[in-house]
């Protein structure tokens with residue numbers, strides 16, 4: 148289960164529909180939605 152900091156809730160939340168992506172800088176991230184407010188959240192996991 149992945150967690151990320153939600154900007155709206157200002158707390159650590161569980162990522163809904165987590166999806167692993169590699170961003171432009173080559174960092175692996177998990178992105179999804181906040182379980183509480185449905186705002187997009189993402190978490191950097193590490194280098195790809």
Ligand SMILES: [Zn+2]
Pocket residue numbers: 153154155156157160181182183184185186
């Ligand atoms: Zn939230």
